[in-house]
Amino acid sequence: MGDTYINPHETRNQADSGNTSADGSAIATLDGSVDEPPIRSAGSSHYLTEKSRGETRYIEKLPITEITNDPDQDDIAICAHTLTGIEVIRRLQTNADKGLSEHDCVLRREKHGHNKLESSGSVTWYKILLRQVSNSLTLVLAIAMALSYGTGDFIEGGVITAVIVLNIVVGFFQDYRAEQTIQSLRAMAAPACRVVRENGTMLSIKAEDLVPGDIVQLATGDIVPADLRLFSSINLATDEALLTGESKPCTKDALSTLNHIECALGDRINMAYSSTTVTRGRAQGIVTATGMNTEIGKIAQLLRDKKVYEDSSTFVSRAVRRVLHGIKSALGLIGTPLQVKLSYFALLLFALAILLAVIVFSTSLWDIDGETLIYGICVAVAVIPESLIAVLTITMAIGSKAMAAGNVIVRKQAALEAVGGVTNVCSDKTGTLTQGKMLARKAVLPSGKLLTVVNELSPFDPTRGDVLVDDVRLESASVNEVDELRHFFSTIALCNMSNVLPPPGDQDLWSATGEPTEIALHVLARRVDQGKDEILSRSGMSLLTEHSFDSSIKRMSVVYSRVDPDRTIFSFTKGATEALLPLLDMADGQRREILHQVDTMASEGLRVLCLGYRQLDEADLESITDRAVIEAEGCLTFAGLVGLYDPPRLESAGAIKQCQAAGVVVHMLTGDHLKTATTIAKEIGILGPDVYGSNAQTAVMTAMDFDKLTDDALDVMDPLPFVLARCSPTTKLRMLEALHRRGRYCVMTGDGVNDSPALKGADVGVAMGLNGSDVSKEAADMVLTDDNFASIVSAIREGRRLFDNIQKGLG
Numbered sequence: 075m076g077d078t079y080i081n082p083h084e085t086r087n088q089a090d091s092g093n094t095s096a097d098g099s100a101i102a103t104l105d106g107s108v109d110e111p112p113i114r115s116a117g118s119s120h121y122l123t124e125k126s127r128g129e130t131r132y133i134e135k136l137p138i139t140e141i142t143n144d145p146d147q148d149d150i151a152i153c154a155h156t157l158t159g160i161e162v163i164r165r166l167q168t169n170a171d172k173g174l175s176e177h178d179c180v181l182r183r184e185k186h187g188h189n190k191l192e193s194s195g196s197v198t199w200y201k202i203l204l205r206q207v208s209n210s211l212t213l214v215l216a217i218a219m220a221l222s223y224g225t226g227d228f229i230e231g232g233v234i235t236a237v238i239v240l241n242i243v244v245g246f247f248q249d250y251r252a253e254q255t256i257q258s259l260r261a262m263a264a265p266a267c268r269v270v271r272e273n274g275t276m277l278s279i280k281a282e283d284l285v286p287g288d289i290v291q292l293a294t295g296d297i298v299p300a301d302l303r304l305f306s307s308i309n310l311a312t313d314e315a316l317l318t319g320e321s322k323p324c325t326k327d328a329l330s331t332l333n334h335i336e337c338a339l340g341d342r343i344n345m346a347y348s349s350t351t352v353t354r355g356r357a358q359g360i361v362t363a364t365g366m367n368t369e370i371g372k373i374a375q376l377l378r379d380k381k382v383y384e385d386s387s388t389f390v391s392r393a394v395r396r397v398l399h400g401i402k403s404a405l406g407l408i409g410t411p412l413q414v415k416l417s418y419f420a421l422l423l424f425a426l427a428i429l430l431a432v433i434v435f436s437t438s439l440w441d442i443d444g445e446t447l448i449y450g451i452c453v454a455v456a457v458i459p460e461s462l463i464a465v466l467t468i469t470m471a472i473g474s475k476a477m478a479a480g481n482v483i484v485r486k487q488a489a490l491e492a493v494g495g496v497t498n499v500c501s502d503k504t505g506t507l508t509q510g511k512m513l514a515r516k517a518v519l520p521s522g523k524l525l526t527v528v529n530e531l532s533p534f535d536p537t538r539g540d541v542l543v544d545d546v547r548l549e550s551a552s553v554n555e556v557d558e559l560r561h562f563f564s565t566i567a568l569c570n571m572s573n574v575l576p577p578p579g580d581q582d583l584w585s586a587t588g589e590p591t592e593i594a595l596h597v598l599a600r601r602v603d604q605g606k607d608e609i610l611s612r613s614g615m616s617l618l619t620e621h622s623f624d625s626s627i628k629r630m631s632v633v634y635s636r637v638d639p640d641r642t643i644f645s646f647t648k649g650a651t652e653a654l655l656p657l658l659d660m661a662d663g664q665r666r667e668i669l670h671q672v673d674t675m676a677s678e679g680l681r682v683l684c685l686g687y688r689q690l691d692e693a694d695l696e697s698i699t700d701r702a703v704i705e706a707e708g709c710l711t712f713a714g715l716v717g718l719y720d721p722p723r724l725e726s727a728g729a730i731k732q733c734q735a736a737g738v739v740v741h742m743l744t745g746d747h748l749k750t751a752t753t754i755a756k757e758i759g760i761l762g763p764d765v766y767g768s769n770a771q772t773a774v775m776t777a778m779d780f781d782k783l784t785d786d787a788l789d790v791m792d793p794l795p796f797v798l799a800r801c802s803p804t805t806k807l808r809m810l811e812a813l814h815r816r817g818r819y820c821v822m823t824g825d826g827v828n829d830s831p832a833l834k835g836a837d838v839g840v841a842m843g844l845n846g847s848d849v850s851k852e853a854a855d856m857v858l859t860d861d862n863f864a865s866i867v868s869a870i871r872e873g874r875r876l877f878d879n880i881q882k883g884l885g
């Protein structure tokens with residue numbers, strides 16, 4: 075079971091059997107898919123392998139599994155790993171290309187229910203009511219009330235009773251509404267997944283709506299939405315620690331079929347289980363179990379059934395712990411930091427009240443008659459601000475709502491208060507400060523010729539605009555005649571997972587899916603009819619393996635083979651210049667030349683990608699599946715440089731000004747080149763004459779220099795960098811620590827899988843709702859529904875207002 079969906083031997087067998095170009099009908103491609111590029115050759119070769127093996131073979135292998143016409147979902151969930159992908163698809167009566175119809179889904183949902191775990195966590199009205207009663211303030215008031223009635227002062231007692239009832243009623247309704255808001259926000263933030271339905275359209279739906287038989291696509295960073303039998307995969311690995319306790323990612327292989335039904339979960343390498351996360355690669359799978367029928371559902375069920383704590387402590391210590399927990403929560407000492415602080419405050423007031431009462435009683439030399447008692451109680455009661463609970467609940471609820479309206483989903487209540495106290499914001503650049511809609515503007519070919527794009531209209535429309543080579547218009551037909559042009563366009567089109575889609579019908583709005591960087595390259599290739607599909611069908615190449623883009627090494631590679639008589643194999647790589655230069659096969663002088671060109675392009679604010687390709691031998695096939703080995707080999711032929719432009723968001727400059735006016739320092743932590751980042755930072759005002767320290771030597775740094783410094787060196791640095799270029803997730807963590815050592819309180823944004831530690835470590839971790847990975851959203855305190863930096867700023871404003879309101883409530 076190799077690292078990829080296919081191992082070289084298998085590839086060869088396939089080629090031998092001569093089946094590689096069999097009928098297209100069974101090919102598991104997803105043409106017309108909207109969200110992700112089809113896993114074309116992976117799907118197809120896999121399918122064909124299964125087909126060519128013939129039905130008899132797997133029936134031989136699996137005598138236990140009778141073929142029935144009435145597929146039973148529970149049955150499939152148990153044995154899916156012992157069946158071939160095709161068989162599972164057949165039994166669940168679905169189609170890998172087309173998916174289920176809406177009608178099927180409705181029927182299946184009736185039978186199997188929604189795809190969610192039944193949690194006991196939903197809040198009921200009596201729990202909310204209980205919460206109103208059980209807090210220090212209400213308890214203090216209740217004691218005062220009892221004292222009043224006890225001394226026969228029914229008027230005072232009545233007033234306090236009224237206050238308590240009012241508090242409970244107001245608090246109850248506020249809390250109830252807040253709870254509902256939070257529930258609906260949770261629903262909004264619920265994981266989505268990509269599914270093929272209705273004759274092959276790719277939809278993004280809520281995981282909750284999945285039914286058995288749905289065809290789901292997985293990509294790096296996704297949380298697996300249900301139990302899936304994979305039927306095609308490229309380099310897939312998932313983290314199953316949640317299920318199996320195994321902390322190393324588990325490499326998956328859709329091709330394999332296992333022999334034993336009882337095989338341990340961790341060994342079922344052709345399955346992906348609900349709630350595990352995809353750490354690398356891509357795959358397609360068919361849903362075999364949903365909701366409580368999934369493996370994670372079974373665990374949840376076990377936990378629910380047991381109810382008793384499964385620890386080894388004695389009954390007594392358990393009881394003590396529970397009583398302590400009970401008292402703490404009754405006094406309101408469990409909750410967000412602010413709630414806890416307020417509860418302590420109430421207890422303090424209570425102590426003060428008693429002290430006052432004691433003083434009153436002492437002045438009357440403990441000769442307590444009715445008058446003194448009432449006076450004492452009145453003084454004591456007077457210091458207690460009855461409206462506190464109500465103020466707190468109301469402001470919190472209003473705060474959450476206002477933030478949701480401002481495109482910020484608050485995932486953790488504590489973040490609501492925390493965001494008000496923020497002093498530093500560390501933000502991503504691409505898509506957050508900039509629009510994330512890239513355009514390929516310029517390219518430099520190995521011969522030094524300059525390629526420019528002029529007259530373009532929209533970022534996705536390849537039909538408008540011209541490509542010039544040294545100021546002469548490039549015709550599509552001539553691309554194939556010039557070697558360097560052909561290699562250049564093959565690299566940008568084939569080392570690419572994006573889709574560029576023509577407008578439907580008679581409209582003229584082009585659309586695209588995938589990463590902005592790749593879309594920009596794909597659009598450029600299509601301008602001269604060198605799109606991925608066009609090249610593949612012309613050359614008959616098919617994908618062998620793919621190492622998707624990884625922001626810690628900043629490059630991506632693919633390997634293609636052509637099935638001509640002598641079977642040529644090519645690898646194509648693209649990535650950041652620093653990442654690719656060491657892999658290029660060239661003299662040092664030439665490298666310096668390239669670096670110089672990169673510098674010029676980057677200082678125009680362009681993101682520069684470097685391209686390379688290489689012809690491989692049959693012998694190299696053994697190593698292509700292992701990324702570490704490919705890296706070591708290198709020896710790429712230089713194919714050119716491309717410069718992409720990503721304009722800043724219109725709101726960014728204004729939002730940054732507001733931050734600076736409010737004393738919040740903005741840092742840009744980006745994966746981009748130093749010069750590109752600096753140019754953009756100046757454009758939007760992160761660096762500028764008004765910013766204190768922006769001329770300092772440390773204002774702009776690369777992550778490499780930053781990481782080299784010791785903690786002590788960082789602590790004396792003044793100021794900390796405003797721009798950190800070529801950042802990796804670990805650099806983000808170091809920046810966080812450095813800020814924390816200075817006593818700063820900070821927001822950190824992140825979108826990638828490996829940004830989670832930084833998001834968790836930040837005082838307020840912010841994930842991107844549109845383009846962020848599920849994993850990062852799960853780790854974050856807040857999620858931006860529009861990925862926009864300006865939304866962070868409005869969250870800070872809202873957080874501060876909330877703070878002020880509470881302060882007023884206290885005053």
Ligand SMILES: Nc1ncnc2c1ncn2[C@@H]1O[C@H](COP(=O)(O)OP(=O)(O)OP(=O)(O)O)[C@@H](O)[C@H]1O
Nearest residue numbers: 502503504591623625628630648649650744745746
């Ligand atoms: N799909 C890709 N394939 C190859 N290289 C890429 C790809 N995307 C980005 N790069 C290269 O890696 C660099 C860093 O990208 P990375 O994704 O880490 O940063 P980013 O997330 O785009 O920027 P930011 O951190 O500001 O949001 C880019 O500057 C580019 O040179």
Ligand SMILES: [K+]
Nearest residue numbers: 502745825826
């Ligand atoms: K990033």
